[in-house]
Amino acid sequence: MPKILPHTERFILIFNKLKNEKKLPSNEILAQKIGLNSGNSITEIKNRRQNIGMDVLQKFCDLYGKDNGFTMDAFTGNSPFSPDDHLNWERAVIKVLTHELAKVQSKLYNRPVEDCLEEIDKNTTLTLADLRRSDK
Incomplete structure (x- = not known):
């Protein structure tokens, strides 16, 4: 199993929050929108078996960040930690x-x-x- 990077952990937290609030489409549709091969890729990331790429993360931020109060800075270290x-x-x-x-x-x-x-x-x-x- 790969070492899960901090930006992936942060993605998982935000992904789960938005999913619970019903602000995200199905994994299959989300994967298509952010440039992943399939909904299974989202599942692999969510279950900490795969890291998310920065290019994919940027697309996620572009699509959902503004409406939900986050930017790429939340993932790239421009934070107190x-x-x-x-x-x-x-x-x-x-x-x-x-x-x-x-x-x-x-x-x-x-x-x-x-x-x-x-x-x-x-x-x-x-x-x-x-x-x-x-x-x-």
């Missing part, structure tokens, strides 16, 4: 996923997102303490 810095990239992914979880919990339990984020942080702290105790 260097794509080459693996630990910071992982932290950024965790922050995005944590915020997405808090938004879902907010809707589910009819609570402010900030309260859900605080609860997630509290539970993470407790879990970390438990893990530290079990390592001794």
Whole structure:
């Protein structure tokens, strides 16, 4: 399996978000629009078995970025985190996923997102303490 590059990870996050919001066509149609051979290529990328090329990524940004608030900069390192810095990239992914979880919990339990984020942080702290105790 290839090493999945940070720009591919970012693509997967944005792809999944737009798919869930029903802002993307079928994988087959999307593949045709951005210059991939078939919808299977999208599936391979989404399942982290293949990286996305920068030329294909540029077409994706050209087609969907403006309407959805992202540009090629989101993928090329013009952000607070260097794509080459693996630990910071992982932290950024965790922050995005944590915020997405808090938004879902907010809707589910009819609570402010900030309260859900605080609860997630509290539970993470407790879990970390438990893990530290079990390592001794």
